[in-house]
Amino acid sequence: MKKTNIDEINRNIYDIKNKDSYDFKSQKGLNKEIIEDISKQKGDPDWMREFRLKALEIYNKLELPTWGPDISELNMDDISIYVKPKSKLNSSWEDVPEDIKKTFDNLGIPEAEKKSLAGVGAQYDSEVVYHSMKEDLIKQGVIYTDMETAVREYPEIVKKYFMKCVPVYDHKFVALHGAVWSGGSFVYVPKGVKVDIPLQSYFRLNSPESGQFEHTLIIVDEGASLHFIEGCSAPKYNKVNLHAGCVELYVKENAYLRYSTIENWSKNMLNLNTKKAIVEKGGQIDWVTGSFGSKISMLYPMSILNGEGAKTEFTGISFAGKGQNLDNGFKVIHNAPNTSSVVNAKSISKNGGKCTYRSLVRINEEAKNSKSSVSCESLMLDDISVSDTIPTNDIRNDDVEFSHEAKIGKISDKTIFYLMSRGMSEEDAKAMIVRGFAYPISKELPVEYAVEMNNLINLELEGAIG
Amino acid sequence: MEMLKLNETPVRTSRNFNINNIKLENVDLPNEVQEFSNLVIKNENKDIKIDFEKDEIFLKYGVGDILLENSKKLSNKNLKVTIDSKQKREVFLDFSLDEKNNNLIENIEIIANQNSKATIYLKYESKIKSFHNGILKILAKESSELNIVIVNLVSLDTNNFISIDSEVLDNAKLNFTIVDFGGKASITNLYSNITGKEAENNINTIYLGKENQLIDINYIGELRGEKSNINIEVQGALKDNAKKHFKGTIDFKKGCKKAKGNENEFCMLLSDTAKSLALPMLLCSEEDVDGNHSSAAGKIGQKELFYIMSRGFNHKEAMKLIVRANFNNIIETIENIEIKNRIAYEIDNRLD
Structure with missing residues (x-):
């Protein structure tokens, strides 16, 4: 059968590059002086500066993963870890500098805000340039702001939750994140408040040979609910860019959180992101993920079901094209009785792209009467692509219902x-x-x-x- | 004593998942062994030749280099089985480990020549603490049909290691039935290189773990031949503190057009301290294939248990019936009645 292959697809709006202009760009590389410099630039409190330095020590001690895609091309000496855009944080799009505003206009963010969102955060390189939320949510006590503001204005909450769900020693790129994080969103939904319309944060990396390390911290308090959407993109450059964000989600008793992601990083991006949720009694976290961009992606959102009756669902798709190696998946730990997890993962490989579904389902001793059902399907669109399924199923008590099935094949x-x-x-x-x-x-x-x-x-x- | 890191998966995953390999402490590898004299061979076929010779060993995977070295230096039983029978014939190799023969390090090479047919039974048994390190090389030549039945009934204080390396050529059919009941640690590595067009490989396994047994199974099937086929079916039950690791890899290599691979693993957990860890992998570099795997774990269905008990069986008998029923499809692939009865007896005995 005749095949027509296009080398590079037209990524139109995603590939529009702005001039690399900034207020401050850290020198390339990673060392104590650079971290201290960033911390000073950001006006960190002492505890955060010390946290960053401790994370750097851990980063230097940890090894690169011995599994998954080859990330040896990543050289931190070639990456600027902090790029401060020429904009302060604004609450009106009119105040956002023209070139940055135009980028977000092209991506449709202000339009989406008008039509279908309750709040928007927009990050450009290392800092959030726009944040806004509907008045009625503010009145109900919902907090939606950038992480830097949260560190300043809600230090007790941030200290209690920041990098507790994803500990800094989890793996090398979490430690890196702990040392260099900048930007991201902080959301607190008070007890019983239902946020019916989604909030969205959009992350745009414009600067070449740089990294984005945003931190997202969401606390959905007892009986509350939220849908949070995360979008990300970047124009393509010849050298690698790095994204090592971190998402920490706390779903309290009987709370509900849906976390949706449309990831469309450019195909020179190494996406080494970490996402985890801790779910308490009767709570539920649902993940919806579409992964299209990046040169290499290693992303395995994780649900830790700590409370009785906690639930999670993961629905995700990865689409790997030429030159892409998307190693994605999901992890769930059942730590309490009557917990349940449902996973529905799909992947499509074409033009020599590689998709890997890598997962862990662990049902611990305490998780009596728990259920887990996993389904993954892979579609191969040609004979030069690769698709792997690498699921680990770890069952530690007899009172469970666990099933996993996977399929691989062509149309x-x-x-x-x-x-x-x-x-x-x-x-x-x-x-x-x-x-x-x-x-x-x-x-x-x-x-x-x-x-x-x-x-x-x-x-x-x-x-x-x- | 050094920690042995064995039975590596062909593709690594996160170290925190504890499944890339198995780490064993306190394994006494023998430094010297005597000739193994407790092998009973039953072969009444002129066209199946058994020689006592040893060729250079090469394994693509195997349980681990240290055991391969141990075998190269110390093997105390070497057999080469050459099959030319055109009618299906049976050969029995019964290894009994006892006080005088408590170390068995055997190398067995089995060659099924073109169009030949045979079933080879390998039974390993011991009542005392012993050591077993077996290497099995198999070549199923064009249009041959070879059944290999391995029955592991070694004692629960024996370390049992088996490395199998096989190749299946055009139109050949290689069937394994593995009964993995014995061993303090029972570590099996089975590699199948399915190179032939329309070659077929079936691996059927039952395991039954009790007390503190550790069962580590690592099956790797690489499909290279067009329209080749692999089926892996693993059924197991774990009681007491037994622990099982199942690692099954079906790897569709480029060129294996219209190949099929199916893998199914089910573990019955008979106690709340038994543990089941599974990594059923599908690796695919070819578009025109059909690959499926499924894996499940859980306790025996309460409805089924209740139904059987309502017919007058006590809980233990009902449980035994259900386990045997789950194993039955695999046991039925064994043609020899004596072996079948022995397996049924062992299931009853081990579930008491």
């Missing part, structure tokens, strides 16, 4: 034939099948983001199958 010839017999062209039939394959994930997203995801799938598919 069924029978299905294509059926659709073609109904008058569709072969390309349209295949594209429809791929969209159908991704549908269980896109239907979990708000409609605007589902449209964006389908557009991304169309972009990625263009000319790639046949």
Whole structure:
């Protein structure tokens, strides 16, 4: 069968580069002096400065992972870890400098804010340049601000939760994050408050040979609920950029949090991100993830079900094209009775891309009467791509129901034939099948983001199958 | 005493998941051994030849280099089985470890020549503390059909290591049935290189762990031949403090167009201190393939248990019936009645 391959797809709006202008850019590399300099620039309190230095020590002691994609091309001496944009934090888009505002306009963020969001945070390089939330949520006591403001204004809450869910010694890139973090969002939803419309933070990395290390800390208090959306993109440069963010989510008793991500980093990005949630009694965390960008991604969101009856669902899709190695997955630890987890992961590989689903389900001794169901499906669109499934299932008590299933293969010839017999062209039939394959994930997203995801799938598919 | 790091997976995952390899302490590797004299061979077939010779050993994986070295230096039983029978024939190799023969380090090479058929039974048994390090090399040539049945009934204070390296050529069919019941630590590594067009490899395993047994299973099937096929079926039960690691890899290599691979692993947990760890991997570098795996763990269904008990069985008998029923499909692949009965007896005995 004839195949038409396009070397580089047109990533249009995502690839628009602004001039690399900044107020301050740290010298490349990573050492104590650079960390102290950043800390001074950011006006950190003493405890945070000391925290950063301690994290740097841990970073220097920890080894690179001995598994997963090869990340040896990452040289911290080539990366500027802090780029302060020429903008302060604004609460009106009108006050955001024109070139930065234009970037977010192109990405549709202010428009989405008007139509479908209760609050927006926008980070440009290392700092948040815009943050705003609807008045009624402020009145209900919801806090949605950038992390730096949270460190200044809510030090007790931040001290209590910051890097407690994701401890700084978890792995090397968490330690790096602890040392150099900048920007990100802080959300607190008080007891019983239901935030019906989503909040969104968008992270844009414009500066070449730099890193973005935003920290997201969300606390959804007892009986409260929230949908939080995270988007990320960057224009493509020739040398690697690094993203090592950290997301810490605390879901209190009977609270609910949905955390949705559309990740569309440029294909020179190493995305070494860490996300974890601690869920208390009766709480629920749902993850919805679409992973399209990055050269290399190592991302395994984790739910720790600490309270009786806590629940989690993970719905994710990865789409790897030429030159991409997306090693994604999910981890869940059941620590309490009657907990449950449901995982539905999908991946598509094409044009020599590699997708790996890597996971852990651990049901500990205490987690009696717990249930876990995992399903992963991989679709190969040509014979030069790679798709691996590497799930670890660790069951430590007998009173469980655990099942895992995985499938790997190509688009069924029978299905294509059926659709073609109904008058569709072969390309349209295949594209429809791929969209159908991704549908269980896109239907979990708000409609605007589902449209964006389908557009991304169309972009990625263009000319790639046949 | 040094810590042995054994049975590495072909692809590593996070170290925190504790499944990339197995670490064993307090393993006494013998420094010297005597010729093993307690092997009973039953072979009444002229066209199956058994020689007592040893060739250079090469293993792509194996349980671990240290055990390969141990075998190269000290092997005390070497066999080469060459099969030319065109009708299905049976060969029995019964290894009994006892006071005088408490170390068994054997090398067995089995070659099924073109169009040949045979079933080879390997039974390992001991009632005393002993040591077993076995290496099995298998070549199933074009259009041959070879069944290998391995029955491990060594004592619960014996360390049991088995490394199997096999190749399956065009249209050949290689079937393994493995009964893994014995051993303080029972560590098995099975590598299948399925190179032939329409070659088929079936691996059926039952394991039963009790007391503090540790069962570590590492199966690696690489599909290279067009329309080749692998099926891995593993059924197990764990009681007391027994622990099982199952690592199963189906690797679709480039060129294995229209290959199929299925892997199914189910572990019945019969106590709340038993532990099951599983890593069923699918690796795929070929588009036109069909790969599936499933893995499940849990306790015996309460409804089934209640139903059987309502028919007058006590709890233990009902549990035994359910375990045997789950194992039955695999036991039925064994044709020899004597071996089948022995396995049924061992299941009853070990679940008492």
